[in-house]
Amino acid sequence: MQTNNEVELVNQILLKDQQAYTEFIHRYQAVVFNVAWRMLGIREDAEDAAQDTFLRAFRFIKNFDRTRPIVPWLKQIAVNVCFDRLKRIPEEQPLEEDTLPYPDPAPGPETQASQRLRRERIHLEILKLPPRYRAVIELRHFQELRYHEIARVLNRPLSDIKSDLFRARKLLAAALQELNTGKSV
Amino acid sequence: MNHITEELLNEYLDQALDQAAAGSIDRHLQSCRVCTARMQGLQRLFEELAALPEEPLTRDLAPGILARLRPQPAFSFGKLLLLGQAGTALTILVLLAHNIPDNLNLGGFWHNAPGKLPDIQTFLLQAWLLASRIQLPSVEFPTLPAPWLQTGLDSSSISLILASTAALWVVGNLLLLNKTPPASGNTRHEKSS
C-alpha cells in the first residue's frame, strides 16, 4: 500500500488497516521523537514518550479534524505526553548532571566542536527549566504556536502561558549570557 | 521616558501586538539603546533555539507501538467467558439447591403425544431428566435457608438455564483450547515494508 496523502492514511487507520499504522508511525516517528527529545533529553525516555504519543494519537484519531495537517496535532500531543511524564517526577528532584545528555565534549574540528557544545549547552539549559516552562518554550519556539493556541494545547489560562514563556526566556537568556561571557560551564 | 516592559518586548517579538502598539515600540527602540540591547538579547536566544539541531532517531518505534496497540481480544474475551461461566454456574447451583428436589419429576422422558417430536423446551427438560436419572441418582442438593433463594423457578426455566450454561461451557472451553499460547517475552512483529 502506498499512500501519499495524509487524509487517506488517516482513513486507512480508521479502518484498522495494520499497514497504515506502520506507515503512519514510520512517517512521523522522527518528528515526534524530536519533540520528546527536546523536552526530556534522555533518549530512552524520549522513545517511550514518542511511543505513548502514537498510542494516544491512535486512540483519539477519530476526533481528528482531517481538514487540518496532522503533524502539528501529533507534536502537540507529544508535548502533553512529555508534560504529563515530567509532572510525575517530583519537583524537588532536578535533573542530575550525569543523567543529562552530552556528558563529554566530543572530539572534532575546533569550531565545529565548539558550535556543537554551544547547542548542547542550550539544550541543557532548556532541560533545567521546570516542566511548564519547557512546554511553552517547545510550543512557541519549536512549534511556532501563538499564545492562545498554546493556552488551548496545555489547557491553561492565557495569562499563565505568557508569564511562563517570558520567565522561561529570561532564564534561558541569562544562561546564554553566562555562556557568552564564559562565567559558567 | 519609560522603557518597554518585559511583557511588551516579548509580545512585540512574538508579533502579538496590534499595529499601533507595535509602532510605538518601534519608535522607542529607535531612540533607546537599553531596550534595543534587551531586544537583541532575546533575538539571539530565539536564533539559538532555532538552530538547535534535530536528533536522529536510532531505532524503529513501530514494532513497540504496534505490540502495545494490538488488542488482545482472545485473552480478554476468554477471561470474560471464564468469569461468566463461573458466575452462571454459581447462580445455577444456588437456584437449583432449592428448586430441583421439589420440581424434578423423573420418568417422563418419552411421554410425548404420539407421532410428535417434543418441542425444544420439553426436549431439553426431558434430556436433563434422563441424564439426571442415569448419572446423578444419588446427588443430594442441599437446601439453603435464605428466603431470597426461594425463587420458584419452574422446571422448564431450569432446563433452559442448564442447557444454555452447558452450551456456554462447551463453547468457552473450545475457544480456550483453541487459543494459541502467548509467546514468551516480548511480542515480536514482522516489520512491514
Ligand SMILES: [Zn+2]
Ligand atoms: Zn528603553
